Amino acid sequence: MTKQELALLSAQRLDIKPVYNMKDDFIPSINKSRRTAYRYRKYLESLGILKAARGSFILNTSVVAQSSLLLPKLMPSLDALKNGRRFGRRYNQADMKFIEKQADHQLVTLDYKVWELTKYQYPSDLYVYVKDINRTTNYLKENKFKEGRKGHIIILPMLGDFTNEIQRVYLDCIAKGGRSVRDAIAIELLYGDKLQFRGRFNIEDIRNVQENLRITTNYEIPLQSPLK
Numbered sequence: 001m002t003k004q005e006l007a008l009l010s011a012q013r014l015d016i017k018p019v020y021n022m023k024d025d026f027i028p029s030i031n032k033s034r035r036t037a038y039r040y041r042k043y044l045e046s047l048g049i050l051k052a053a054r055g056s057f058i059l060n061t062s063v064v065a066q067s068s069l070l071l072p073k074l075m076p077s078l079d080a081l082k083n084g085r086r087f088g089r090r091y092n093q094a095d096m097k098f099i100e101k102q103a104d105h106q107l108v109t110l111d112y113k114v115w116e117l118t119k120y121q122y123p124s125d126l127y128v129y130v131k132d133i134n135r136t137t138n139y140l141k142e143n144k145f146k147e148g149r150k151g152h153i154i155i156l157p158m159l160g161d162f163t164n165e166i167q168r169v170y171l172d173c174i175a176k177g178g179r180s181v182r183d184a185i186a187i188e189l190l191y192g193d194k195l196q197f198r199g200r201f202n203i204e205d206i207r208n209v210q211e212n213l214r215i216t217t218n219y220e221i222p223l224q225s226p227l228k
């Protein structure tokens with residue numbers, strides 16, 4: 001088990017809350033020394049699931065909530081998202097169309113792919129995996145795209161397994177967290193037979209997605225131990 005995975009397992013001992021404090025929350029909960037606790041915090045930050053917030057920090061609880069069996073499967077998605085680069089030119093649908101027609105992308109994931117699969121949440125950003133992220137970056141800049149926080153095009157490095165595209169998009173959604181968690185649930189409800197690995201989700205989120213997808217109440221939810 002990697003150091004990052006050990007840090008994730010330790011973080012699972014925390015109660016779910018919006019903001020955490022090292023002294024009052026993290027150090028007591030993980031039952032480790034102060035030095036180890038700060039080292040674990042550094043590992044979590046390196047995965048992109050911990051963000052500092054005015055002396056405290058917030059966690060991507062979507063990832064932290066997952067089982068020890070799923071955590072290694074999430075690592076490539078976390079790594080790719082952490083190393084993604086965001087671009088924009090006109091900052092509208094024209095940017096999306098340009099990428100779809102011109103860029104050498106290998107797989108569209110997250111918002112746009114999930115919309116194609118489920119029609120559940122209207123997409124906002126276009127995430128694409130590319131073989132050579134530096135070459136794609138240069139190509140976008142040559143075509144007057146600017147790198148920054150406002151762009152809606154995010155290019156990702158090809159890391160991990162892509163043999164099952166639906167599984168990969170599903171794992172990307174869990175790794176991304178936020179609104180993408182419900183996208184993951186929608187994929188599982190509609191394409192559960194395509195998934196070899198499944199996540200843990202809040203039962204209220206499951207019911208909400210179920211209702212919005214207009215799935216009948218007797219539909220069997222193929223989820224493992226949803227969190228309360």
